[in-house]
Amino acid sequence: MSSNQGQLFSDSVMAQIKERFHFVDRDIDGRERLFFDNAGGSFRLKAASxxxxxxxxxxxxxxxxxxxxxxxxxxxxxxxxxxxxxxxxxxxxxxxxxxxxxxxxxxxxxxxxxxxxxxxxxxxxxxxxxxxxxxxxxxxxxxxxxxxxxxxxxxxxxxxxxxxxxxxxxxxxxxxxxxxxxxxxxxxxxxxxxxxxxxxxxxxxxxxxxxxxxxxxxxxxxxxxxxxxxxxxxxxxxxxxxxxxxxxxxxxxxxxxxxxxxxxxxxxxxxxxxxxxxxxxxDYVAWVGAQFSDAEDRRERFVQGMQRIESHERALLTLMLDGVGTQRGLRAMNGVQVYWDHDDLAQRDLIVGIGFDGLEPTAAVREYEQRGVIVYERIGASLYSGRMLRSFNLEGAVRISPLHCHSPDDIARFLAVTEEVAAIR
Known part of the structure; x- marks a missing residue:
């Protein structure tokens, strides 16, 4: 991938990162779950808890x-x-x-x-x-x-x-x-x-x-x-x-x-x-930085860690938009509109807003949950969303916000579920 598209963590680092967080792959009851609502409250570090x-x-x-x-x-x-x-x-x-x-x-x-x-x-x-x-x-x-x-x-x-x-x-x-x-x-x-x-x-x-x-x-x-x-x-x-x-x-x-x-x-x-x-x-972000740098200064290790997190998330954003292997990305899906989409991924955090033909955001969020995926409906009636959405002339959007502890396989699974939701009429 180009620098604008980011760089994924290696499989070994990815496995260690996932192990440091609670409930990345499964919910508290043991069921498989993709939690893509980290902008509303992120996965918890085990060490922080x-x-x-x-x-x-x-x-x-x-x-x-x-x-x-x-x-x-x-x-x-x-x-x-x-x-x-x-x-x-x-x-x-x-x-x-x-x-x-x-x-x-x-x-x-x-x-x-x-x-x-x-x-x-x-x-x-x-x-x-x-x-x-x-x-x-x-x-x-x-x-x-x-x-x-x-x-x-x-x-x-x-x-x-x-x-x-x-x-x-x-x-x-x-x-x-x-x-x-x-x-x-x-x-x-x-x-x-x-x-x-x-x-x-x-x-x-x-x-x-x-x-x-x-x-x-x-x-x-x-x-x-x-x-x-x-x-x-x-x-x-x-x-x-x-x-x-x-x-x-x-x-x-x-x-x-x-x-x-x-x-x-x-x-x-x-x-x-x-x-x-x-x-x-x-401590955690500095640990991420230490996987790629010999810096001894605490601030510098933190900077290295955040830069690597940003790069991995940009790579995940690229995959979400353009696809993983044979799995189509959001940009190519029938019945899906990607809002605020432009090519300069360096100017975007790992958040995507989408809409579905014939399915309003709240109903789409419920369909996602039935398939083991948690996302969030941004709707005009919400005090946290209405003013912003009106500025874009939108009535609502489904917000998708993964985190750096997700992998390409997680993105592929999310995209497959999205195609199922898009097929609902």
Whole structure:
């Protein structure tokens, strides 16, 4: 395969990867199952689940002086350091919250209530946690909300469309790294550079929840003020959202305990188990990187691992679109429409949206489940989908989101099932 088409893991590495996750090939009841809804919550690393269970079982409070408390403090310190390794973040503040959505609302509020300006900019494809947060605080602060439109061909938002809305009076730019509807990546590096050229002190917050499990993020190349991700979509556990805030954002007025430093956003007792989950995620990705690199630096091994994950997923995307052996791909199937399809696979995460002739998305999802395949219906009535779908003039789509721990055989099986579903009239 060409670099644009990615490169698959070897069979031996693939087998080791699958072994590190729960329930990749079979459900909890032992039945064979293809779980292709990882954008809604990914497969769990066995090490992450074990780390959470082991640490969360301890009754000790880390805010004490005894031995076990110090042990928990070390876990937190390592987890915070690993967040910085993941993002290549320096300075600023790491913030663990209940959800990534909650943190997004808090970051938007801090900027909108305390930074001057007359407008805020976002895109039509944002997750409700960022779009609704910006809408709410534009209304509360009397600012204009400027929304960049989607590109129906790519499934993303063009950088030009975003930059055209920014001026010297813009308070905040809130933008996602990649769409969880279409999988289209936004050119964050270009957007940040061009936005700051128009307004050097512009605050920028990025929603990386969809994109973080699929490619390298480097805040030294994309210097934003706030960014978040969700461990449960990144091979980890539910129950936390992780954010990094620049120093100037972290020190804006926010809900905090007065005795703590201005840049601290943590409220209440920390949850060391959630920090342990992040370290388990980084350990795993670094292990992937170590299969291909002798790098000793933890960040570099993580980067190598994410690059290999991205390349394998691009190869899976190629197979899904063009076929596996004699099995036809989605592009060649009768009765199937592939949405937002274009040839530059480097600009897409491993998400595909499709439609069926004569079968609406919800019914198609049920047919998939009867055949042992889990996918997700994106429909106009959903608060998580409607605004985005309307921007594409679509009423619905079936979202397919495998993960790097899937193999070409898994893709072939999925495609065979899809042909069966497409034959239903």
């Amino acid at each position: 074990a780390a959470f269970a082991n640490i969360d079982a301890l009754p000790d409070c880390p805010e004490r002086i005894h031995e076990r408390a110090l042990y928990l403090q070390d876990i937190q310190d390592r987890g915070e350091a690993d967040v910085r390794h993941m993002l290549n973040a320096r300075g600023g503040s790491v913030y663990f919250s209940l959800t990534a959505s909650a943190a997004m609302f808090e970051m938007v509020r801090a900027v909108m209530e305390h930074v001057p300006g007359g407008n805020a900019v976002t895109t039509i494809l944002e997750h409700p946690s960022s779009f609704d947060a910006l809408s709410l605080y534009c209304e509360r602060t009397g600012r204009a909300l400027r929304v960049a439109p989607s590109n129906p061909e790519t499934g993303g938002v063009d950088a030009d469309a975003i930059i055209a809305l920014i001026d010297e009076d813009t308070t905040l730019l809130s933008v996602m790294y990649a769409s969880n509807i279409s999988g289209a990546k936004l050119d964050i590096a270009a957007i940040v550079e061009r936005a700051r050229a128009k307004k050097p002190d512009l605050f920028i917050i990025v929603d990386a929840v969809q994109h973080a499990p699929h490619a390298v993020i480097d805040l030294q190349k994309t210097p934003v003020d706030g960014i978040n991700f969700a461990p449960y979509k990144f091979f980890g556990c539910r129950g936390s959202g992780v954010s990094w805030l620049s120093q100037r954002l972290a020190e804006l007025p926010h809900h905090r305990l007065q005795a703590k430093e201005k840049g601290v956003w943590e409220l209440g007792s920390p949850a060391p188990a959630q920090f342990a989950v992040v370290s388990a995620i980084l």
